[in-house]
Amino acid sequence: MAKTIKTNRTQSGLTENLSRLPTTTAAGYEPNIKLAIICALAGFLLYANTIKNNYALDDYAVITENQYVQQGIKGIPAILGSDVWHFENVSLGYYRPLSLITFAIENQFFPNNPHIAHFDNAIIYAVSGFALCLLLMLTFRHQPPLFSLLVSLLFITHPLHTEVVANIKSRDELLSFLNLLIAGWLLLRAVSAAQTRPSHLDYFKLAISCIFFYLALLSKESAMAGVLLLPLLLYFGGRLPVKRILACTVPFIVLVLAFQLQKFVALGTLTGNAGHDILNYPYLESGQQLPATFAIFAWFIKMLLLPFPLAYSYAYNQIPVSGWGTASVIAGILLAAVFVFALSSTVKSKKPPLAGLLIVGITLLPGLAFALLKGGIFAERFLYAPVLGFSIITVAILFRFNNLTTEIKLSDFAKTYRISIPILAILLLYSVETIARNNDWKDDITLYANDVNTAPNSAQTHLHYGVKLIETALATQAASVKASNLNTGMAQLNTALSIAPQIPEAWYEKGRAYHFLAGNNDSAILCYNQAILQSPAYALSYFGLAGVYENTNQLQLASYYYNKGVETDPANIEGKQALNNFKKRTNLDVKTFPGFGNTAKTEITDSTHDFTYYNKMGELSGKKGDFENAIIYLQKSAALNPDYVSTYINLSVCYGMTKNYSKCIEVLNKVLQLDPANVTALNNLAIIYEHVGEKEKAVACRNKLNALKGK
Secondary structure, eight states: OHHHHHHHHHHHHHHHHHHHSOOTTSTTSSOOHHHHHHHHHHHHHHTGGGTTOOOOTTHIIIIITOHHHHTGGGGHHHHTTSOTTGGGTOOOOOOOHHHHHHHHHHHHHSTTOHHHHHHHHHHHHHHHHHHHHHHHHHHTTTSOHHHHHHHHHHHHHOGGGHHHHHSGGGHHHHHHHHHHHHHHHHHHHHHTGGGTOGGGOOHHHHHHHHHHHHHHHHHOGGGGGHHHHHHHHHHHHOOOOHHHHHHHHHHHHHHHHHHHHHHHHHHSOSSOOOOOOTTTOHHHHHTOHHHHHHHHHHHHHHHHHOOOSOOSOOOTTSSOOOSTTSHHHHHHHHHHHHHHHHHHHHTTOOSHHHHHHHHHHHHHHHHHHHHHHHOOOOOGGGGTTHHHHHHHHHHHHHHHHTTOOTTOOTTOHHHHHHHHHHHHHHHHHHHHHHHHHHHHTTSHHHHHHHHHHHSTTOHHHHHHHHHHHHHHHHHOOOHHHHHHHHHHHHHHHHHHHHHOTTOHHHHHHHHHIIIIIIOOHHHHHHHHHHHHHHOTTOHHHHHHHHHHHHHTTOHHHHHHHHHHHHHHOTTOHHHHHHHHHHHHHHOOOOOSOTTTTTSOOOOOOOOOSOHHHHHHHHHHHHHTTOHHHHHHHHHHHHHHOTTOHHHHHHHHHHHHHTTOHHHHHHHHHHHHHHOTTOHHHHHHHHHHHHHTTOHHHHHHHHHHHHHHHTO
């Protein structure tokens, strides 16, 4: 009798334990490899047409122009100690060595072959689809396999991913996401036994999960969001108590700290130098970071719901923000309120909609932080991971609307057609747009020509298109084609400058066009000097001036500007070579402005000329680099006609070039007294104030500029 009672108790305990385990017959518990393979094939086929594409946009900067990548495998140690943009003469604190290492390995065996790189991106994306489907089936094990399949396919086909997959440079995003997926899958496997017996945590799988998480960090810093996403997976995919979930998260927090230490050792900084160019950091320039964050949130939601039209650049002034009354800012505030309400309404549930909302919120943080902390712009790549949350919410809503249960099977068409048909329609539309958009990424000129239309208010799209057309004109022999590219290119550069007059690259490219295509040295010098005024760190302008002065046999000026260019950008190998070649040809090495302060100053004794004559003489002296005498002529012009605005504008440029910033500010304020709506004066004054550290005054000038433009 006693023996019978003991046996019954044992059976009862076993039954109780089994009841706490996820049943293996529950739909979706055992991952379906075939469904994951379908997702992988879909991902590859969608982007197969990118394999024929060439390099585009930033691909050149991270591959062909990156000397460490060009060294192949030998360059890997140097890659581990450098910023992504090391060879672009900027230090933004972006430490993403893993993608650069893959480029170096590719370059070792397939030198500068964009087709191999595109193929590899498509493969990585396909593997991501495979891993995502498996992870979803494990996380939402009490949902039918159809749920995870549809979420994965919706994610894979979403057109917002074209920038990340079709742009080789964005492999950092691909690798970061893929490694996070694998880390999450391994983590869930590691804790599966610990859900009923905590001592049975699989430490080997946990260790491998940590390795993949660290690889995600080495791919892109935004993977730090994983310390929030991984416990989220444990919450929805397991039955561990909260304390146990937090304990499992600790190793990943330690890895984030270890990554930050490695980054600091490699770069000497954790934050880098914040950018100040108006194209990519417009809201910092105008002091509108907080309202801009809401505007960008509105764009995030809009593009998740309606990913059309697509553009590679949303730079100044594609998403204008001029205060809290801006329509996009108001929309962002309302959408944020709706988001918070939806989150609070589902927070007590443990169902897919809550998971989707949390994933969207967590993965949007890096993009929103970029706007709030750095005043940066919207970018489609910021939505690569948030699309997953959006896909979960969409499919969950359709399941809820159609009252589908966890017992549904893929073969039960009578129950699935109500959800399958609308999803298939969305997948078809997404796929068509994705494949079509991939063709826009064929090469630079194709991408730029398309996106000046889809992002007409972005100064950067017009700038890039204009630069490419000027480069094409320089490389073209046929006179008619050369002239056409020159005219269209100059028109695009002028459009860019009409949106943002302070773009140094646009002025530099106009200078190149005047110098090499139009044969107008005076205009070339004027444009190069304007580029330097806008950004003294833009080294190419110094080399441009050097070339003009060498061609006009003003060799001392040429030597000075060659040296100035190398001093400004020591990493510019071509610039160093140009300086060395110049030294060999001329035996000159002038490092201080030739004759400045030593040349005979102009003495104006006659009074037979009017103010326009002296203004012109000042312009001519300035174009020759003789700013000291230019100032004398322009001061005479101003004395003869104190109300002539053009004289003061020229005078301010000369003061700026001689670094007499106090006089430059004084003269520009004089212009504004005469003409309060003078855009050139406001723009240059904002630049000078920024340069001398008077941030508030610079912001005030930017705000006046925006108000004048009605934006």
